[in-house]
Amino acid sequence: MRRLELIGVEGLPEVRPGDDLGQLIAARAELETGDVLVVAQKVVSKAEGRLIDLNDVTAGTEAVRIAGRLIAKPDPRMVQVVLNESVRVLRSERVLITETRHGYVCANAGVDHSNAGGRDTLTLLPVDPDASAERLRARLGQLTGAEVGIIISDTFGRPWRLGIVNVALGVAGLPAMLDLRGTLDDDGSPLHATVLAVADELAAGAGLAMGKTDRTPVVLARGLRLEGHGTGRELIRPPAEDLFR
Amino acid sequence: MRRLELIGVEGLPEVRPGDDLGQLIAARAELETGDVLVVAQKVVSKAEGRLIDLNDVTAGTEAVRIAGRLIAKPDPRMVQVVLNESVRVLRSERVLITETRHGYVCANAGVDHSNAGGRDTLTLLPVDPDASAERLRARLGQLTGAEVGIIISDTFGRPWRLGIVNVALGVAGLPAMLDLRGTLDDDGSPLHATVLAVADELAAGAGLAMGKTDRTPVVLARGLRLEGHGTGRELIRPPAEDLFR
Numbered sequence: 446m447r448r449l450e451l452i453g454v455e456g457l458p459e460v461r462p463g464d465d466l467g468q469l470i471a472a473r474a475e476l477e478t479g480d481v482l483v484v485a486q487k488v489v490s491k492a493e494g495r496l497i498d499l500n501d502v503t504a505g506t507e508a509v510r511i512a513g514r515l516i517a518k519p520d521p522r523m524v525q526v527v528l529n530e531s532v533r534v535l536r537s538e539r540v541l542i543t544e545t546r547h548g549y550v551c552a553n554a555g556v557d558h559s560n561a562g563g564r565d566t567l568t569l570l571p572v573d574p575d576a577s578a579e580r581l582r583a584r585l586g587q588l589t590g591a592e593v594g595i596i597i598s599d600t601f602g603r604p605w606r607l608g609i610v611n612v613a614l615g616v617a618g619l620p621a622m623l624d625l626r627g628t629l630d631d632d633g634s635p636l637h638a639t640v641l642a643v644a645d646e647l648a649a650g651a652g653l654a655m656g657k658t659d660r661t662p663v664v665l666a667r668g669l670r671l672e673g674h675g676t677g678r679e680l681i682r683p684p685a686e687d688l689f690r
Numbered sequence: 691m692r693r694l695e696l697i698g699v700e701g702l703p704e705v706r707p708g709d710d711l712g713q714l715i716a717a718r719a720e721l722e723t724g725d726v727l728v729v730a731q732k733v734v735s736k737a738e739g740r741l742i743d744l745n746d747v748t749a750g751t752e753a754v755r756i757a758g759r760l761i762a763k764p765d766p767r768m769v770q771v772v773l774n775e776s777v778r779v780l781r782s783e784r785v786l787i788t789e790t791r792h793g794y795v796c797a798n799a800g801v802d803h804s805n806a807g808g809r810d811t812l813t814l815l816p817v818d819p820d821a822s823a824e825r826l827r828a829r830l831g832q833l834t835g836a837e838v839g840i841i842i843s844d845t846f847g848r849p850w851r852l853g854i855v856n857v858a859l860g861v862a863g864l865p866a867m868l869d870l871r872g873t874l875d876d877d878g879s880p881l882h883a884t885v886l887a888v889a890d891e892l893a894a895g896a897g898l899a900m901g902k903t904d905r906t907p908v909v910l911a912r913g914l915r916l917e918g919h920g921t922g923r924e925l926i927r928p929p930a931e932d933l934f935r
Contacts, residue, residue: 611891
């Protein structure tokens with residue numbers, strides 16, 4: 446019987462810049478080779494020091510203009526930080542949707558208020574989530590001897606569906622996609638359009654075990670049996686291939 | 691420790707029109723109150739007789755024209771069936787993306803080749819996936835005494851991300867969304883934009899346990915602790931609220 450377990454890793458302290466996230470996790474989870482850890486972006490960003498103090502930011506005129514049009518009435522300096530993280534603005538009416546430097550299309554470029562003390566601190570997405578995932582994977586291998594997979598995740602909205610779901614930003618040590626094209630289904634017919642975004646499916650499932658706020662930012666997935674190595678970058682659709690409009 | 695199990699229900703026979711899907715599942719899973727079953731749309735559609743024989747379809751000129759522009763080079767009669775299931779065509783170049791009568795935006799209106807014998811048979815989405823979910827939930831309650839939740843799922847593509855992920859079409863006996871607005875995060879700051887699409891997250895996670903083809907169309911989720919009753923309809927963003935463009 447195919448059985449997948451998603452287990453919240455409890456008891457992580459508040460993560461601060463410079464913390465050894467691998468050590469914090471290894472001390473709280475019995476890792477086995479083949480396990481995958483889904484780690485909320487926020488704790489990775491904090492450990493990596495991807496924090497901005499709003500007092501160091503000056504909002505430009507564009508940021509001030511956009512801030513006034515958003516439902517959340519954000520601090521214009523936060524909008525400035527979002528613009529700095531973005532290469533393209535898709536929408537700036539009511540909500541701010543941009544394309545980040547990585548290529549993600551999401552609200553506020555993934556910039557969020559930190560809950561690590563201080564209302565004036567923002568977290569940014571990791572510069573290279575795949576590299577962050579690979580570093581954490583290597584560190585955990587060193588500490589525990591287990592060959593684990595890592596997904597660094599964040600919650601994104603969707604254009605035609607309400608609510609946010611957890612998705613995979615960085616991936617290391619497991620495939621991001623499972624390409625079934627060319628294989629046959631039970632009837633012997635070729636499978637169509639069956640490239641499964643397995644890393645996104647796993648991030649989403651793990652989102653359920655992360656709890657309501659950020660109390661459980663690390664979830665251990667056991668029983669997956671996914672072979673191979675992918676990257677989160679593979680999951681980003683090139684803008685030229687946006688097939689939906 | 692928060693622990694969620696996703697268990698593939700194995701040994702289901704090929705489902706045919708008129709089959710008692712509740713009985714087929716109840717015979718193969720020990721259900722407990724609080725469990726959620728994620729059921730692939732295809733077996734629900736088959737049990738409900740939502741099948742079309744291509745030999746009963748005549749392709750109109752629009753269907754013929756579109757079929758010639760699609761990468762998959764589909765039978766124009768299949769395109770006709772997709773158009774019949776749709777209220778709006780979003781894209782008909784290379785791939786066919788439409789809005790279904792339910793309001794889903796997806797490829798081919800969820801119409802798929804059946805693998806239940808016969809290459810000339812297509813499956814359609816259930817007419818009312820929430821009603822299908824509620825019927826299955828009631829039937830399983832009758833058969834087992836367990837109060838379970840049901841998600842009827844299908845795999846959809848996403849505009850800015852590659853690969854398909856399993857999503858919730860019909861929902862009964864569990865919430866579809868978890869609205870955290872107004873609650874406070876660990877720092878005491880109000881949470882923003884935190885309406886979690888929990889039914890979609892669960893459908894996605896269950897997709898990993900469904901296996902590569904349709905061999906495991908039913909997955910049992912245990913350990914969720916979600917209270918409340920929602921519908922799949924709630925997950926559809928009204929077209930007027932498409933905030934992403």
